[in-house]
Amino acid sequence: MDELTAQLKEKLIKILNLSDVSPEDIDENAQLVGGELGIDSIDVLEMVVMVEKDYGIVINNKEIGERVFSTLSALSTYIRDNSSTFSS
């Protein structure tokens, strides 16, 4: 697992208050929204804020949002492809 994905797992646990979840519990290829973690549309907005604040990427389009937040690895790829601040 790359550094960015590991970082995102930690951030998700913190901002979504997934107190009983550890980074190892999150499968980066599993469905993120509506999946086992109980993440829904408001959580997505919280993640949108985090992605803009920490990586400078604005996601304000529903179609892009659905694609980006489909899995954690999709999110990680999107950030890597679009962020000027993150390089790995």
Added chain:
Amino acid sequence: MSVPKTYISGLGIISSLGNGLTATARALQENRCGISPLQLFPLQQPPLPAAAAIDLAESSLPRTHALALTAAKEATHECTEAPQAVIIGTTTGGVLTTEHHLTAGLTDPQAYQYHGLTTVAEAVAEQCGCTGKAFTVSTACSSGAVALALALQMLQSGEVRSVLAGGADSLSYLTYFGFHSLQLVDPEGCRPLDRHRCGMSVGEGGALLLLTADRPENPFAELLAAGLSCDAHHAAAPHPEGKGAQQAMVTALHSASLQPEEIDYINLHGTGTPDNDLAEAKAVRNVFQNPPPLSSIKGAAGHTLAAAGAIEAVTAAILIKDNFLPANRGLQETDPELQLQPLLKTQQQKVSSVLSNSFGFGGNNGCLLIGRTDHYPAPELTQKKNDGLTILGTSCITGAGLTEASMDRLLHNSKVAGQLPLDEISAILPAKNIRRLKRFSRMGLALAHEAHRDSNSNEAPDNIFLGTGWGALSETHDFLQKLRETDEQFPSPLDFVGSVHNSAAGQIAILFAATGCNITSSGGDYSFEQALCTAESMLTDDSPAAFVVGVDEGHPHFSPLFDPSINTTDSLCDGGGGFSLTRKKIAGKVRVRPLFFQRSFAADSCTVKADAYDLILAGIPAADKKKGEKQLAQLRQKTGKSTPVLLYRELTGEFASASAIAAVMAVHLLENNVHHSLQQKRILLLGLGRCVCATEFSIQ
């Protein structure tokens, strides 16, 4: 037998469409739009479209208060007698003023004296001379409609002859950035039901209706019926099939004994958000085989939040009086998925009945039916005696612990003041339900959870009445703090959703799938009593069981600033009490009955029996010590001086919902009366200070 009719005898309105009935009617006729880039307060980014009220006179009070007072003045200008009650729906209260003061770093509590929602209703009551109930309903964007629904019940039951009711909300950083953080603001301006709609335009306004049981010479219209429901689905998103919205419409039609085809026009909630408009369209199509003409006026007036339901009720009265239907301003291309044909232009035609929808966060739905005067028969009387409620289960949270630990101490006159660690509260709740909740909502949820458990009932209550003086302080604080810290860029959408006063009641509804009436009251130190009175007014003889909860969180920064009874030097106290209740009488169970609630205390008119009580539990908030002590002395002249008095705040500590804990204590004392030391089997709970209210607990 039929219920007395409810006449709309006075109207007052102010919004982005204008100040007053005439200006509003003209703007609607001409299909004008009040939405433009926000200029009301400075912003760091280019302003989004919003709907600021126009022609509002300067006032020393916060803007929500000024909007409510302006509407109240117009609604009562022909009034010769003061209304017997005032009910205001509001979500923001004095928050715009609070935001300015917080930014300026003001630390003097005096500067925040109008923060509380209840101060809006108090200001209106003061202006129009109402000495009775001045109640506040805070159910997010359905507040105005729910306030009118409660007023209707109070009039139909004969409890009062006149009520001034409606809603008011001012624009604020909280709502402007809150809806923006949820990506629910359309940068092009609100386009309800449009194929390309992408959100609302946040607005502000005030609208009040003087409702009377006595027919004035020329009533504007009649308030025929109301239907309330809760989605019990999600904190912010509507039920995707519009299930709760449908239930509210069906209940309203049924209460008025009207068929869907008898409705001339539907005033949609129609906020312009993709989800709301779709869910509402589905609900409308399920209720109406062939929907009548319909439109949303939010493309013209913006979404005025707690005022919306009242603004649209006033609009309905205007349409019936002036015989026209307003256009769905902002709509360019109708969304085919909705399968509705909103009015594209103002239409001149006779209007006799209007159905008006209002929905809010927490899945809180309110539907009102407004009809031409003398055109519809009075509906059949629903059996309702207002003779109290039977308590099936209780719960409380204090600094000493949950119910058992708290009662162990309280029944021995020991202090329970303090704050219970959040972990101990959370431990009794399902983890997946509380992940996103902070202190206020977790406490509210825990109280309902424990009260239901204590009732040993298989059936969960379907109606929820929650009282809170200050609501979700943690979420409100955290949202505003992040907003300031990140230069208005990154406040938390989760905090905004959780910041509404009805967040806890919405969570209780989800946990218990409670789809009935769901009302959050906010009356400062009398919030629990307001919730109890509201339950007494709303529940019919055959209503399913209900929760009544009183809860407040102590917040290290906000509580000492907002609550005048809390000093910065004191350690914080919080908690509350919860009840599961039913209308049915059950032998051996404690019954609770609100006796009176007055803003302006008149000992002569207080109906308490002499020597009828074993104990008086008196609540005197520290800020009103002298006033409260004087009132207590006057009341003791009537109850008999030998009746012992317990000043319960000495045990619970100072916080708005302390009376809910005292109420649980009263129930436990009566239930545990094994040695028959309580001969009268009656306890009186008194709230004193700014208001005087009495609640009787008895066991037979």
